[in-house]
Amino acid sequence: MATTKFKGSDVELLGNEVNVGDKAPEVTVVNSDGLGDVTVGGAQDKTQLIIVVPSLDTGVCATETRNFNAKVAGLDNVQATIVSLDLPFASGRFCAAEGIDKLTVTSDFRNKDFANAYGVLLGGSVLAGVTCRAIFVVNTDGVVTYKEIVPEITEEPNYEAALNAVK
Numbered sequence: 001m002a003t004t005k006f007k008g009s010d011v012e013l014l015g016n017e018v019n020v021g022d023k024a025p026e027v028t029v030v031n032s033d034g035l036g037d038v039t040v041g042g043a044q045d046k047t048q049l050i051i052v053v054p055s056l057d058t059g060v061c062a063t064e065t066r067n068f069n070a071k072v073a074g075l076d077n078v079q080a081t082i083v084s085l086d087l088p089f090a091s092g093r094f095c096a097a098e099g100i101d102k103l104t105v106t107s108d109f110r111n112k113d114f115a116n117a118y119g120v121l122l123g124g125s126v127l128a129g130v131t132c133r134a135i136f137v138v139n140t141d142g143v144v145t146y147k148e149i150v151p152e153i154t155e156e157p158n159y160e161a162a163l164n165a166v167k
Contacts, residue, residue, distance in 0.1 A: 002119055004132045006153045012123035013132060013149070015116035020147050024048070024138040025117035029083055029106040032091035038106050040081050040114065043142035047166050049080040051103070052120050052134040054127060054153060056086050056094045064133070064156050065094075069102045071163055078166050085109050085130050120149070133157060137165040 002013040018024065026042030040050055051068055053061040065082055072080040081104045084091065088107045095105050108114040108131070115121035120131045135157050137146035146165030150157050 002149065004122075004149055004153055005151060006122075006125055006127055008152070009125065011125040011127065011132070011153070013119050014121040014123045015119040017119040018117070018136070018144055018147070020144050022144050024050075024136065024142050024144050026142070027108075027114045027117050029081075029108050029114050030088050030110060032086075032088040032095060032105045032107060035088055038081065038104060040083065040106070041117070041138060041142065043140060044079065044138075045140060046077050046079040047140060048136075048138040049078055049162065049166050050118075050136040050138065051080065051082045051157075051162075052118070052131050052136070053082060053084045054122075054130045054133060055084055056082075056091055056105075060133075060154060060156060062094070062098070065100060065103065065105070066098060067156070067159060069098075069100045071159060073102045075163075075166060079104065081106055083108055083114050083131065085112065085115065127153070135162045137162065
């Protein structure tokens with residue numbers, strides 16, 4: 001059973017655990033800009049940086065999103081996507097207010113297909129039902145080449161390691 005921590009307490013991760021070397025499940029999520037479908041995972045023409053956050057309506061998630069938006073600006077051939085369970089309307093407002101324009105910000109609110117397919121759905125805790133904080137890098141063949149389940153949900157990911165993995 002995979003776990004993470006929330007304020008020091010273990011939290012179970014539900015769903016199918018995906019690891020480095022695995023084929024990245026192809027999942028449809030909803031774009032916060034227009035409610036269109038966005039496919040993440042699987043083989044695509046760009047390296048994918050999939051950034052999973054619990055909610056853009058928290059300080060750490062907002063900071064992480066702003067940081068990745070700035071850091072991916074200079075990267076070529078990379079599709080950077082934020083996935084949360086926030087409603088697309090709330091995500092859209094956040095992006096407009098914060099000037100998030102280098103990331104595709106999506107929601108997994110309909111069926112939690114992404115959260116279950118990637119094993120990032122939080123189980124029994126006060127945050128049950130939202131995603132943990134995680135990073136996946138998927139190469140153009142659709143294989144996971146980097147994974148970070150952030151050990152403590154209230155902390156930011158290892159930006160440098162994630163960005164080095166997409167280069």
